[in-house]
Amino acid sequence: MTAIDLSPQLEEIREKYPAWWRSDEAQRELQALWGNAECNAHGVMEAGEEIAIEMEPQWKASVRIARAPNGWYAFATSYSYALGGGSGPISVWTRTAYTMRDEAIEAGIAELKRTYQGLIDWRGWAPETQKTNAARMIARLDQYLFQSRQMSLF
Numbered sequence: 001m002t003a004i005d006l007s008p009q010l011e012e013i014r015e016k017y018p019a020w021w022r023s024d025e026a027q028r029e030l031q032a033l034w035g036n037a038e039c040n041a042h043g044v045m046e047a048g049e050e051i052a053i054e055m056e057p058q059w060k061a062s063v064r065i066a067r068a069p070n071g072w073y074a075f076a077t078s079y080s081y082a083l084g085g086g087s088g089p090i091s092v093w094t095r096t097a098y099t100m101r102d103e104a105i106e107a108g109i110a111e112l113k114r115t116y117q118g119l120i121d122w123r124g125w126a127p128e129t130q131k132t133n134a135a136r137m138i139a140r141l142d143q144y145l146f147q148s149r150q151m152s153l154f
Contacts, residue, residue: 003107004072004097009033030092035070037092044089045074051105053140058082059133061116061141063108065101066090072097073104077111081119081137083130109141116141 013030017023031037039045047064054060061079068074074094078087098104119126119134 002099002103004099005095006033006097007095010093010095027092034068034072034074034092034097037066037068037070039092042089043092045092047076047090049101051108051144053137053144055133055137055140059137060085061112061137063105063112064090065104065108067101068097072099073101074098075104075108077108077115079112079115081130081133083126086115106145109145113138113141 010030013026014020016029017026020026027039027043030043031039034045037045045066045068047066049065050062051065052060052062059081062077064076064078066074074090074097076088076090079085096107098107116134116137120131120138122131
């Protein structure tokens, strides 16, 4: 996987702007780092693609992908299940960029798998179906990866 660690650049910008989280200048520097990527006032880039994997009405996972003008890719994930869920934006503040779309997708799916594995490993009370369905979601995510790697002969 060709991941680009942007942590040094982010730390440099954070040191340069003490109130970096609300600094227009800091955001402009990050946009420039991403090839002058378009984003909203909070640094959120618009997804150009979404891969959604659903199972039953309440179990959903998605990876959203954005391609920056410099050719880098960023992703964000969202997930939901019967008792919860979560999501995040694709942002110029992300610490990792990818040089290939498929790598960003793989990283997003790996993040979702870790999330669902956390439901399986949870030691507190949860319905048994939650662990079963989390394992099924991991299998569906694996199946998506396997299918996306299959080469077509036609």
